[in-house]
Amino acid sequence: MASVPEMSDVGTSVITVTATDADDISYGNSARVVYSILQGQPYFSVEPNTGVIRTALQDMNRENREHYQVVIQAKDMAGQMGGLSGTTTVSITLSDVNNNPPRFPQGVYQFSIPESAQPGSVIGVLHARDNDVGRNAEMEYKITSEDGRDIFKISTDKDTQEGVLTLNRHVDYETKRMHTLRVQVDNRYLDPRFRSLGPFHDTALVKVAVEDENEPPVFQRSSYVMEVLESAPVGTIVGAVSAMDPDNNRSPVRYSVDRHTDMDRVFNVYPGNGSVYLQKTLDRETLPWHNISIRAEEFNNLNQISRVPVSIKVLDVNDNPPIFATFYETFVCENAKAGQRIQMISATDPDEPIGGQRFSFRLAPEASVKANFTVRDNNDNTAMILTLRSGYSRLHRSRYLIPVVIADGGSPMLSSTNTLTVRVCSCDRDGNMKLCNAEAQALTAGLSTGALVAILLCVCILLIMVLVVLFAALRRQRKKEPLIISKEDVRDNVVSYNDEGGGEEDTQAFDIGTLRNPEALEDSKLRRDIMPDALFSPLPRRPPPSAVAGAAPGALRDNADVRDFIAQRLAENDSDPTAPPYDSLATYAYEGSGSVAHSLSSLESAASDGDHDYNYLSDWGPRFKKLADMYGTEDSDKDS
Numbered sequence: 097m098a099s100v101p102e103m104s105d106v107g108t109s110v111i112t113v114t115a116t117d118a119d120d121i122s123y124g125n126s127a128r129v130v131y132s133i134l135q136g137q138p139y140f141s142v143e144p145n146t147g148v149i150r151t152a153l154q155d156m157n158r159e160n161r162e163h164y165q166v167v168i169q170a171k172d173m174a175g176q177m178g179g180l181s182g183t184t185t186v187s188i189t190l191s192d193v194n195n196n197p198p199r200f201p202q203g204v205y206q207f208s209i210p211e212s213a214q215p216g217s218v219i220g221v222l223h224a225r226d227n228d229v230g231r232n233a234e235m236e237y238k239i240t241s242e243d244g245r246d247i248f249k250i251s252t253d254k255d256t257q258e259g260v261l262t263l264n265r266h267v268d269y270e271t272k273r274m275h276t277l278r279v280q281v282d283n284r285y286l287d288p289r290f291r292s293l294g295p296f297h298d299t300a301l302v303k304v305a306v307e308d309e310n311e312p313p314v315f316q317r318s319s320y321v322m323e324v325l326e327s328a329p330v331g332t333i334v335g336a337v338s339a340m341d342p343d344n345n346r347s348p349v350r351y352s353v354d355r356h357t358d359m360d361r362v363f364n365v366y367p368g369n370g371s372v373y374l375q376k377t378l379d380r381e382t383l384p385w386h387n388i389s390i391r392a393e394e395f396n397n398l399n400q401i402s403r404v405p406v407s408i409k410v411l412d413v414n415d416n417p418p419i420f421a422t423f424y425e426t427f428v429c430e431n432a433k434a435g436q437r438i439q440m441i442s443a444t445d446p447d448e449p450i451g452g453q454r455f456s457f458r459l460a461p462e463a464s465v466k467a468n469f470t471v472r473d474n475n476d477n478t479a480m481i482l483t484l485r486s487g488y489s490r491l492h493r494s495r496y497l498i499p500v501v502i503a504d505g506g507s508p509m510l511s512s513t514n515t516l517t518v519r520v521c522s523c524d525r526d527g528n529m530k531l532c533n534a535e536a537q538a539l540t541a542g543l544s545t546g547a548l549v550a551i552l553l554c555v556c557i558l559l560i561m562v563l564v565v566l567f568a569a570l571r572r573q574r575k576k577e578p579l580i581i582s583k584e585d586v587r588d589n590v591v592s593y594n595d596e597g598g599g600e601e602d603t604q605a606f607d608i609g610t611l612r613n614p615e616a617l618e619d620s621k622l623r624r625d626i627m628p629d630a631l632f633s634p635l636p637r638r639p640p641p642s643a644v645a646g647a648a649p650g651a652l653r654d655n656a657d658v659r660d661f662i663a664q665r666l667a668e669n670d671s672d673p674t675a676p677p678y679d680s681l682a683t684y685a686y687e688g689s690g691s692v693a694h695s696l697s698s699l700e701s702a703a704s705d706g707d708h709d710y711n712y713l714s715d716w717g718p719r720f721k722k723l724a725d726m727y728g729t730e731d732s733d734k735d736s
Contacts, residue, residue: 363388
């Protein structure tokens with residue numbers, strides 16, 4: 097097996113074949129071998145004595161024929177008649193060299209692309225052909241024409257050796273509808289031996305048509321920067337934006353503000369002409385820049401929308417007076433001398449005038465009369481507070497308020513009055529503060545140490561007495577029987593009965609059957625509550641029914657007695673210090689002032705000389721009915 101590059105010169109060595117002969121070379125020509133070619137002419141030849149096979153034909157082309165079979169004969173006896181011979185076959189392959197340029201199969205290529213295509217989009221593929229193989233067939237594509245060189249780009253696919261045409265930047269149908277490119281293809285690796293054969297490249301025309309599409313409006317600028325004074329009134333025009341429909345129909349454009357970029361609705365835009373105007377007042381110190389976005393959309397197609405960023409700078413106006421740079425509270429020693437500096441002050445102003453701030457300081461005119469201090473301007477935006485006299489007394493005056501007027505250098509000039517507090521303090525010889533509380537000194541100036549101890553002792557004794565009284569009151573309140581004996585807190589269980597009674601026909605709220613029938617009452621169940629003698633004087637015995645003409649027996653007297661009794665009980669509960677602070681229930685049980693027959697006791701009956709009138713029994717029903725009606729009424733007082 098052998099190979100030789102194609103297009104090799106005549107006589108190029110291909111391979112050497114060697115034959116052996118077992119005869120003894122020292123006896124005549126028996127072992128003398130001569131080589132000859134039996135097959136493979138006229139392409140190859142062999143040297144008779146060496147067996148070297150060489151090319152015998154000029155310009156053998158691999159693309160025409162790649163493989164050759166060559167038969168070589170070796171014959172002894174120096175090739176003479178009667179000699180013995182043997183043959184071998186040599187397979188020779190022509191290896192490839194780069195002797196063929198790449199060629200486009202067609203001279204013109206046509207592609208199309210929509211104008212909305214994004215950069216990087218593939219437009220088409222070009223494939224040149226090369227008869228060489230392997231490394232010799234690698235190609236490179238490039239755009240050689242000026243037209244379209246910056247708009248389009250072509251690259252080589254290493255696997256397929258194709259030229260891939262892509263979009264480098266946007267195209268516009270309204271600007272140019274057809275782009276004509278000239279594309280050249282070259283071999284990557286050239287063989288200098290074959291340059292004389294001609295140029296090893298090829299060219300083709302590529303035409304790219306741009307397809308029209310409905311595009312959104314296009315702004316004249318990619319962004320806008322505007323300026324407005326912070327003192328500008330509402331309605332002031334800040335600036336204007338401009339956009340137009342790039343399509344041939346030139347649809348009208350409508351403008352609006354993206355509200356998610358202007359949540360406070362400070363700015364707005366006229367829909368027809370794109371003028372941006374002020375909708376609210378501005379404050380540079382609060383927000384010096386406003387960044388909004390303005391939309392432009394076609395009237396005929398609301399889906400075609402474009403946006404542009406707009407930055408609005410708020411220009412400064414001198415609208416803030418200067419104030420102290422920080423809170424100042426200084427002191428002056430009692431032994432201070434006149435002209436002594438006690439404080440250095442400075443100012444600040446949120447405004448930012450061109451060239452910087454220039455502050456001036458002076459004492460307020462109303463404080464110049466009988467002034468104790470003065471203000472000296474340092475002409476560097478600072479000032480000093482100086483004393484005007486010697487000696488200050490805490491007992492006479494513990495604090496001074498110094499009004500300082502600070503003005504800026506803006507136009508118009510603004511000023512403000514700031515108050516500096518100066519305390520009078522006791523200092524040592526070096527001017528270090530020792531004590532500034534004049535009130536505490538005045539209170540303790542005339543008291544000795546023993547007097548202070550006595551005052552403190554008296555205070556302690558008073559506190560102990562107060563604690564003892566409170567403790568006794570708490571114990572008394574704990575021992576007092578609760579008004580309602582229950583495991584649950586009355587405050588958590590409040591029941592309201594709002595029944596004022598329905599008169600004599602009301603039998604739902606009260607069962608007064610027992611009251612109407614005195615005989616049904618058991619003696620053991622009758623309450624024997626008696627009003628305290630200290631609060632009520634004994635009532636005189638009731639006269640017989642005949643004593644009051646035209647009235648029910650005992651009715652007038654009993655009504656007054658019950659009212660007095662209830663009023664007295666209410667007064668007792670209202671004035672009771674141990675009563676609970678919340679609404680509670682109080683039980684009032686009144687036995688009455690006695691019967692019309694006075695006492696029913698056997699002792700009193702025996703002591704009586706005369707006969708008793710027992711007609712009073714017929715009067716019990718109406719009397720107890722009235723009593724039940726009185727107790728059944730609703731009272732809004734807490735102790736009722």
